[in-house]
Amino acid sequence: MQDASQRTVPVLRRQNRSEVAQLSDARSSRRGGPAREADRTILAVEGLSLAFGGTVAFAEIDLSVKAHEIHAVIGPNGAGKSSLINAISGLYAPQAGRVRIGDASFARVPSRQLAALGVARTFQNLALFAGLSVRDNILSGLAGDRTAGLAAQLLGLPSARREAREHLARAAAVIELLELGSFAERRAGSLPYGIQKRVELARALVARPRLLLLDEPMAGMTATEKSEMSGFIRTARETYGTAIVLIEHDIGVVMRLSDRVTVLDHGRRIATGTPAEVQANPKVIAAYLGLESEDVADEDAA
Numbered sequence: 080m081q082d083a084s085q086r087t088v089p090v091l092r093r094q095n096r097s098e099v100a101q102l103s104d105a106r107s108s109r110r111g112g113p114a115r116e117a118d119r120t121i122l123a124v125e126g127l128s129l130a131f132g133g134t135v136a137f138a139e140i141d142l143s144v145k146a147h148e149i150h151a152v153i154g155p156n157g158a159g160k161s162s163l164i165n166a167i168s169g170l171y172a173p174q175a176g177r178v179r180i181g182d183a184s185f186a187r188v189p190s191r192q193l194a195a196l197g198v199a200r201t202f203q204n205l206a207l208f209a210g211l212s213v214r215d216n217i218l219s220g221l222a223g224d225r226t227a228g229l230a231a232q233l234l235g236l237p238s239a240r241r242e243a244r245e246h247l248a249r250a251a252a253v254i255e256l257l258e259l260g261s262f263a264e265r266r267a268g269s270l271p272y273g274i275q276k277r278v279e280l281a282r283a284l285v286a287r288p289r290l291l292l293l294d295e296p297m298a299g300m301t302a303t304e305k306s307e308m309s310g311f312i313r314t315a316r317e318t319y320g321t322a323i324v325l326i327e328h329d330i331g332v333v334m335r336l337s338d339r340v341t342v343l344d345h346g347r348r349i350a351t352g353t354p355a356e357v358q359a360n361p362k363v364i365a366a367y368l369g370l371e372s373e374d375v376a377d378e379d380a381a
Contacts, residue, residue, distance in 0.1 A: 209268025
C-alpha cells in the first residue's frame with residue numbers, strides 16, 4: 080500500500096489577503112535578531128489533522144519548537160512523520176488545525192512563501208540539480224531571496240551586481256561551514272551520496288532560515304557519515320541560531336543530537352520530552368517493541 084506521504088500533492092490554492100499581511104509581519108519579525116528571538120516559539124502546530132480519503136495520516140497533533148532548538152520527530156514506519164513535515168511546509172492541506180510560524184498563523188502554510196517566512200527544508204530523496212556545480216546548487220537556495228528584477232540582471236545594473244556579490248559571499252560562507260570547498264566547482268551528480276546530502280543541507284542553510292525542516296537527512300548514510308552530518312547540523316544551529324525539526328530513524332543519532340523529541344505512532348502523538356524522558360516512556364517502548372497496550376498497562380502496574 081502506498082504511504083500517504085508519497086501521494087500526489089494537492090494543488091496550491093491562492094493566498095488570501097490576510098495571509099499576505101501575515102507574511103509581511105513575518106518578514107518584519109525576522110529582523111529582530113537572536114536576542115529578540117531567544118526563548119520564542121518559532122513553530123507551533125495546533126490540533127493539526129490530515130487524511131487522504133479514508134486513510135488518516137495524522138490526527139490532532141500539537142507540537143512546539145523553540146528558537147535555537149533541535150526538535151526530533153520520530154516513530155515507526157507509517158506513523159505520519161513525513162506527512163507532518165509536508166503539512167508544516169504547505170505541501171499538504173490539513174483538514175483541521177493551524178500552523179503558526181513566528182507571529183503568522185495559517186490553516187495552510189503558503190509553500191511558495193517559505194523563504195519569506197524564514198523556513199527552509201530538505202526532502203527524503205535527493206532533489207539536487209545533478210548537472211550544476213555544488214556552488215550553483217547552493218545558490219539556488221537563494222532564489223526566493225532575490226530582489227533585483229530580470230531586467231536589472233540582464234542589464235547588469237548596480238543593484239543586481241551588488242545582490243549577486245552578496246549571494247556569492249553567502250554561498251561561500253556555507254561552503255566553508257560544511258567543508259565543501261574541494262567540491263564547490265564539481266557537478267553535484269558526480270559526488271558520493273553522503274556529500275550530496277551535505278550539499279542539500281547547504282542549499283537549505285544558505286538562506287539562513289530561522290526554522291529548518293530536515294526530513295531524514297541521514298537516510299542511507301554510513302555510521303561515519305551520520306556522525307559528520309550530526310556535527311554539521313549542530314554547527315548550523317550554533318552559527319545561524321536556527322531552530323531545527325529533525326525526522327530521523329536512527330534512534331541513537333536522535334538521542335545524541337536532539338534537545339527535545341516528539342514521538343508519533345499511528346498518526347497520534349504519544350510522547351514529547353527530553354531524549355531521556357522519551358526513552359523511559361512506556362508508550363514509546365511499546366510502539367517500538369510492538370507491545371500491546373494491555374502489556375504496557377501490566378508493566379506499569381508491576
